[in-house]
């Protein structure tokens with residue numbers, strides 16, 4: 105017998121491992137796995153409760169009224185025309201991303217390194233040619249348009265469909281693109297007729313509310329993936345949406361609906377009804393989003409300040425709830441303790457300091473780069489939201505557990521230095 109070889113997603117594996125260690129009584133600082141700390145607003149929870157009676161299958165593309173509401177929502181928030189015909193609803197964006205990969209045949213997939221953990225396995229499962237586009241600490245991990253142009257010119261085959269996945273605000277590094285930066289990237293994408301998957305799942309959690317959508321700049325070939333997992337604190341509810349271009353080729357649309365019909369049938373109907381309420385533009389919704397942004401900005405900036413105070417390199421996050429931290433200033437010290445790569449580093453940090461981080465190599469970075477993703481979500485989200493309009497100091501009280509984790513990380517690094525000095 106022969107089966108597909110595919111490992112469990114790195115993020116889920118880490119979460120399970122940390123939980124297992126916790127059951128042995130070891131306190132673990134959970135800075136690796138990232139899940140929204142917030143809850144869907146009470147009126148959205150009530151909408152879900154009231155929808156429990158719904159048991160019908162909906163059209164594969166989703167409830168028409170929900171597709172219309174999502175179209176209106178993004179038209180208003182992102183400032184470009186979207187109609188309901190462009191919207192497909194599904195049980196999570198992960199499935200939509202994987203179905204997009206499936207809908208293209210024998211494509212070239214350009215993936216920035218680092219990128220979210222699941223894109224590369226999804227491309228590999230479809231047998232696409234994976235081409236990494238390196239990004240660098242010095243240029244804030246942003247894809248450089250000239251380098252992208254050179255990469256496509258060098259590796260692209262004429263006639264092959266080309267896809268790139270751009271995710272911003274980004275998981276794992278928390279940085280994003282300005283409108284001008286997207287304009288420069290769009291020029292290159294247009295030149296090479298590349299389809300862009302714009303994974304904008306963290307868009308509404310841009311810390312300053314300044315997200316620019318690639319679809320407003322490169323509307324002809326941008327497929328936006330988004331959903332309720334992050335901004336609505338509803339990851340486990342599984343509600344994702346795809347915003348297709350206005351003139352999507354009928355073959356692509358039919359492939360997406362066909363794939364949905366043969367795999368998930370439709371997103372769960374009570375969740376779709378609750379989503380109708382979540383996607384209603386109101387003062388309450390804006391207040392909910394603004395509170396989340398403020399809490400994430402204040403906590404993210406403090407964690408960043410503490411990490412860099414230890415001598416670890418990190419860029420201050422601009423959106424979402426992650427940052428990429430770089431231990432390369434400690435490479436010599438780490439090598440003396442037989443720590444030569446990011447997997448060794450994260451393993452030893454978990455075992456010796458009880459700090460869970462996710463190795464940068466899970467995101468396509470080189471293991472010897474000694475990077476790791478830090479998620480700053482281990483706090484009581486609803487309580488923090490209540491304090492979102494208070495002074496920073498009040499918000500920061502909620503970050504105590506994570507700050508203790510950073511302090512333990514600092515002590516571990518100090519012990520490395522002391523060991524060196526005592527030799």
Ligand SMILES: Cc1ncc(COP(=O)(O)O)c(C=O)c1O
Nearest residue numbers: 196197198220275305331333344
């Ligand atoms: C960048 C990115 N894209 C997509 C997803 C998947 O989201 P969903 O819960 O909608 O499947 C995640 C979830 O962690 C993510 O971080």
